[in-house]
Amino acid sequence: QSVLTQPPSVSAAPGQKVTISCSGSSSNIGNNYVSWYQQLPGTAPKLLIYDNNERPSGIPDRFSGSKSGTSATLGITGLQTGDEADYYCGTWDSSLSAWVFGGGTKLTVL
């Protein structure tokens, strides 16, 4: 059971938009920045979003992040088949003194 809660899967058609939620508590998301990671099949995770809504260089603006209270959301617009991957949210948990991740969300582009 992960500390952060994500839906196991989401799906949408090419060109459409999808959102992935990440729910936590005041000890993690509520008081710390959230980052998002994309893991393509058979590869290592890759940073997608940091500081709730900032994109590293090289990440297209089709990817966006937001945070409200103890929840965060990853948005992906203009879906492409190459976006099919597992997506994880992560943050520091001040009570546990540990990094925590969501259970991951598998994105299927139909």
Place this chain on the structure above:
Amino acid sequence: EVQLLESGGGLVQPGGSLRLSCAASGFISSRYGMSWVRQAPGKGLEWVSGIISGGRTYHADSVKGRFTISRDNSKNTLFLQMNSLRAEDTALYYCAKEVVSADYGYYFDCWGQGTLVTVSS
């Protein structure tokens, strides 16, 4: 180019020990926090241990007392000493570089390709 290369994984019997290494290149690892994150087969990411630039270490409850994270700054290398291994420790172990943003947010901006640890008799 910033790179992380893990090594040291393998097959070990329950109760055994293993030492993982993560060689960093393209940056001075002692100036950053570094972590080990594992992924059991078909499962999600689980943070295992971390060490900050000042040397303080942190461990997940699931490995406290069994795993120890350390670094050799002269070799730009991160280590994870794993003792009393259990079947549930079987996973792909990634090392990751931690960055602090201008707003004091923490995130992992670089990951290695992982080294596989299998605990089985």
